[in-house]
Structure formats: C-alpha cells, structure tokens
C-alpha cells in the first residue's frame with residue numbers, strides 16, 4: 339500500500355491488456371497476402387477494417403468472431419505486472435470489457451484469458467458490458483478514442499496510448515508511464 343488514496347480502476351482488455359489489433363492484422367496478412375499494402379494504414383485507424391477494400395471488410399471483421407481468437411491474444415508488454423502491482427498497492431482493479439455483439443466465443447474466451455493470465459481473483463472482478471458509461475469507478479483506462487453511452491461517466495477516461503487515439507486530449511498512459519502520469 340502506498341500513501342495514495344485507494345482508487346477504483348477500471349481497465350479495458352483489447353488494446354490495453356491484450357494485443358487485439360496485432361493479432362487481427364497478423365491474421366489478415368496470412369489470409370489475404372495481396373492486402374498487405376493496407377495493413378500499416380489500418381493500424382492507425384480505430385476501425386481498422388474500414389481501411390481495406392470494401393469487398394473484404396465483413397470477412398476481415400469476422401476473423402475476431404472465430405473460435406480461439408480472444409483466448410490466444412498475447413498480453414501487451416507490462417500489462418499483467420501493472421494490474422498485479424495496482425492491486426497489490428490496494429487499489430480496486432476491475433477488468434472492464436465490452437463483448438462483441440456476436441458473443442459466442444468472445445465472452446467465455448475473455449474470461450478464460452483473464453483466468454489464464456491473471457488468475458481467478460481477477461475473473462471474479464470482471465465487468466462485461468457494452469456500455470461502460472454505466473459503470474462506476476475513479477479511472478477507466480481504455481484505448482477507445484471516445485466512450486459514449488446512456489450514462490454520465492463518473493470515471494476519468496485515461497487514454498491508453500495507441501496509434502489510433504493520438505488526437506484524444508485526455509491524460510494518456512502506457513504500461514511504462516502509468517505511475518508517473520497518474521501520480522501513483
């Protein structure tokens with residue numbers, strides 16, 4: 339426990355704890371080698387599939403709905419240590435993640451990922467919702483450029499630094515800088 343007041347910290351999964359875009363675009367490159375010219379540009383876009391020719395977009399988006407996609411995502415460097423460290427410092431760390439609309443594999447695999455990489459303790463603290471504005475907390479660490487929904491958020495949206503959110507003016511962290519930026 340540090341001398342910092344304990345915070346409730348909501349932490350997103352895709353693009354914050356696990357490398358969704360890296361895995362997705364790697365798979366695109368394998369399946370559609372003739373589209374590799376679009377990949378670097380796609381990395382800069384929140385909706386990366388929109389950077390590919392229209393006739394491929396649905397199939398590219400659907401890669402993330404396949405069995406095994408979420409379960410096999412790689413952790414982002416430093417993420418797992420940071421989650422454990424924040425919890426060890428006495429903060430209430432909740433993993434707050436939005437499932438895909440087509441949830442068949444996504445939902446159980448997100449739970450399995452957390453169990454595998456962080457353990458049962460964090461499985462029991464997961465919040466799965468497609469409207470994060472209705473959740474409560476002090477901070478929401480999320481890579482999504484703009485988080486909207488039915489509620490008025492009580493948390494501060496801390497942007498997790500990614501190529502597709504560089505224009506967002508919020509406080510910005512990565513797993514190398516979070517302690518300094520957040521004053522923890």
Ligand SMILES: [Mg+2]
Nearest residue numbers: 350352353481
């Ligand atoms: Mg995300």
